[in-house]
Amino acid sequence: MCGVDTGRTVDEKPAPKRPRTRTRTRGKALVVAAVLTALLTAFPGLVPDTAGNPGSLLETFRPWTGPVVPVLLLLALLRRSHLAAAATLLPAAVWLGLFGPALLAGGGAGDGDRGGGEGRGDGRSGALTVVQHNASDENPDPAGTARALAEAGPDVLALQELLPGALPAYRRALAADYPHHAVVGTVGLWSKHPLSGTRPVDIRPEGLGADWNRGMRTVARTPYGPVAVYVAHLPSVRITPVGGFASDRRDESAAALGRAVAAEELDRVVLLGDLNGVAGDRALAPLTSRLRPAHEAAGRGFGLTFPAAFPVVRIDQVMVRGLTPVRAWTLPATGSDHLPVAARLAP
Numbered sequence: 001m002c003g004v005d006t007g008r009t010v011d012e013k014p015a016p017k018r019p020r021t022r023t024r025t026r027g028k029a030l031v032v033a034a035v036l037t038a039l040l041t042a043f044p045g046l047v048p049d050t051a052g053n054p055g056s057l058l059e060t061f062r063p064w065t066g067p068v069v070p071v072l073l074l075l076a077l078l079r080r081s082h083l084a085a086a087a088t089l090l091p092a093a094v095w096l097g098l099f100g101p102a103l104l105a106g107g108g109a110g111d112g113d114r115g116g117g118e119g120r121g122d123g124r125s126g127a128l129t130v131v132q133h134n135a136s137d138e139n140p141d142p143a144g145t146a147r148a149l150a151e152a153g154p155d156v157l158a159l160q161e162l163l164p165g166a167l168p169a170y171r172r173a174l175a176a177d178y179p180h181h182a183v184v185g186t187v188g189l190w191s192k193h194p195l196s197g198t199r200p201v202d203i204r205p206e207g208l209g210a211d212w213n214r215g216m217r218t219v220a221r222t223p224y225g226p227v228a229v230y231v232a233h234l235p236s237v238r239i240t241p242v243g244g245f246a247s248d249r250r251d252e253s254a255a256a257l258g259r260a261v262a263a264e265e266l267d268r269v270v271l272l273g274d275l276n277g278v279a280g281d282r283a284l285a286p287l288t289s290r291l292r293p294a295h296e297a298a299g300r301g302f303g304l305t306f307p308a309a310f311p312v313v314r315i316d317q318v319m320v321r322g323l324t325p326v327r328a329w330t331l332p333a334t335g336s337d338h339l340p341v342a343a344r345l346a347p
Helices: 028-042 054-060 068-079 082-087 089-104 142-151 167-174 248-262 282-288 294-298
Strands: 128-134 156-160 180-184 187-191 195-200 215-222 225-233 238-240 244-246 269-274 316-321 324-330 341-346
Touching (some): 028 082, 028 089, 068 082, 068 089, 128 269, 142 167, 156 269, 180 195, 187 215, 225 248, 248 269, 248 282, 294 316, 294 324, 294 341, 316 341
Parallel strands (some): 128 156
Antiparallel strands (some): 128 341, 156 187, 180 187, 195 215, 215 225, 324 341
């Protein structure tokens, strides 16, 4: 009897089929990461300030969630997950919605504008030009720093970390252009307009002695009326593996400064200071609830100021009340580890 040749022996079995990759679940972790990035970027308040102040830490470095997006996209492409790649559009859209306008705005300037001449003002132009700078207690050339800042032509110039040994150099370099100045502790103000009513502002955190004096208030008699000017240097913060974002002293000092500003009787107020915090940090709410950050209103870019060699945060601030920010920008680096910031304010 003839049989049919099947082409294989009795002992042969069909080759086992390879299991198909479950494309629906491929890259699931990346999708979760993308959604989480979008949520934290849009709503940093979801993170509480418990031990280590993670909420304030997130708010401080919030713009830096942007670089997470291309990393997620690259991982999605490596995983060949169309779902994960599409999910990266969510944090990208959130980031662009929040920070895109600042990058594209045409009115002021932030990181990209290091010019000073066009910000010049002497009060007669109808705008008050101010400069804020932590000059650094390790500045090797205080006189050169003072001259560089004066070239920007501000009406008032605020400095922090003024040590007694360097103070005469600042005074000599600024005397010709700024006949009026006041220094309290390690902060000071130089002005083209007369100053009056200068006094310390007690922003000491608990446990620090009377020799810690880093706040002052004075009144600048400008052509369009008196302006209360506050100069402050809040305590530094630290990021450690054990303690997290250690900002308790800064937060306490910010609250004290906020109370002083709340009690200010003059309508027009300018705060110039190294606040060791970004305007979006909830710990600075005692100030931002009463004052308008000039850079957020009239800047372009992020205007990052620290560290000067490679700025990653904007902790040097100009905040106002009763004045309209027209323009805000950073100035070129000096001998300090901070970049100077400038703003033009209209009455």
